[in-house]
Amino acid sequence: xxxxxxxxxxxxxxxxxxxxxxxxxxxxxxxxxxxxxxxxxxxxxxxxxxxxxxxxxxxxxxxxxxxxxxxxxxxxxxxxxxxxxxxxxxxxxxxxxxxxxxxxxxxxx
Amino acid sequence: xxxxxxxxxxxxxxxxxxxxxxxxxxxxxxxxxxxxxxxxxxxxxxxxxxxxxxxxxxxxxxxxxxxxxxxxxxxxxxxxxxxxxxxxxxxxxxxxxxxxxxxxxxxxxxxxx
Numbered sequence: 001x002x003x004x005x006x007x008x009x010x011x012x013x014x015x016x017x018x019x020x021x022x023x024x025x026x027x028x029x030x031x032x033x034x035x036x037x038x039x040x041x042x043x044x045x046x047x048x049x050x051x052x053x054x055x056x057x058x059x060x061x062x063x064x065x066x067x068x069x070x071x072x073x074x075x076x077x078x079x080x081x082x083x084x085x086x087x088x089x090x091x092x093x094x095x096x097x098x099x100x101x102x103x104x105x106x107x108x109x
Numbered sequence: 110x111x112x113x114x115x116x117x118x119x120x121x122x123x124x125x126x127x128x129x130x131x132x133x134x135x136x137x138x139x140x141x142x143x144x145x146x147x148x149x150x151x152x153x154x155x156x157x158x159x160x161x162x163x164x165x166x167x168x169x170x171x172x173x174x175x176x177x178x179x180x181x182x183x184x185x186x187x188x189x190x191x192x193x194x195x196x197x198x199x200x201x202x203x204x205x206x207x208x209x210x211x212x213x214x215x216x217x218x219x220x221x222x
Contacts, residue, residue, distance in 0.1 A: 031210075033210070035213070037146075041215060041216070042200065042213055042214055042215030042216045043152075043200055043202075043213040043216070044213075045210070045211075045212065045213070048210055088152060090152075096142050096154050096157045096165065096211075097142070097144075097154070097202075097211055098154065099144070099151055099152035099153070099154075100151060101150065101151040102151065102152075
């Protein structure tokens, strides 16, 4: 299965702390994307990292990709209560996006 | 430019009834995808259109689900008859040909009671 798998399944931190989520996958990919879903709302695209990239930044987000280990991490720095959501990695190879089960992040004010 | 829009945002129906979900992709996007997230589980791929053709429908759970994309513009996903396990959030996404960065709609939350 190409399915990405996020780790941990749930994460609870204090506002201002950093949050790190990991994603592992099993097959070769063209790119890996991270999405966020706030409770009951739609999916928001956060960042895309291509298979030939190792690190990418966007605001308070930092994504790394290690294709040799078939893993990626999403770091959210200086977290805010509004960052509370489910975060999904999605891998793209030769098929449509395949999502993992997500990490549920709770940021406590 | 309008993003991907989905209608309705929320639907509550009784078991055995029929529901039709609609997705309007971004104008000019040939690729249109349907996904579903059942409560607390992963987001699962349902099917993929390229223009009006079904490119991949391997994720469709059973023949109670019917998707169409007449004219290669908007798409509908009909569930008939609906069952309790069909409850979840149905997402639609679109992308340009050859581009795997997909843009998602806000989803339709379907509740079957």
